[in-house]
Amino acid sequence: MKLGLDIEYKHIYAVLTHNGGIVESVDGSIYSSERDSEEQIMEKVFALIEEDFRPEIEGIGISLPTKLDKKKGVVYDLEKIPHWKNIGIKNIIEEEFHKPTY
DSSP: OEEEEEEOSSEEEEEEEETTEEEEEEEEESOSSSSOOHHHHHHHHHHHHHHHOOTTOOEEEEEOSSEEETTTTEEEEOTTOTTOSSBOHHHHHHHHHOSOBO
């Protein structure tokens, strides 16, 4: 099983897949107020991952509309999420869920 995240300007989508098919999908809004802090947005990402998280997940993939360093997993600038500049999202998610993240 694999878990994919698509983090867009206003929404976060998570899809759990197995053998190429979708098992489950959930989505949520990034903002609960006009502009949430970096920590509040990360909490929402974690909550969405936890909704679909299972021990048999082999890895987590993330799609972001921004410039990033794929090897380091660092987000440089998300235009619509101003608090996420130079965020090491790969390491943050790997430390939290103990799964390889791409």
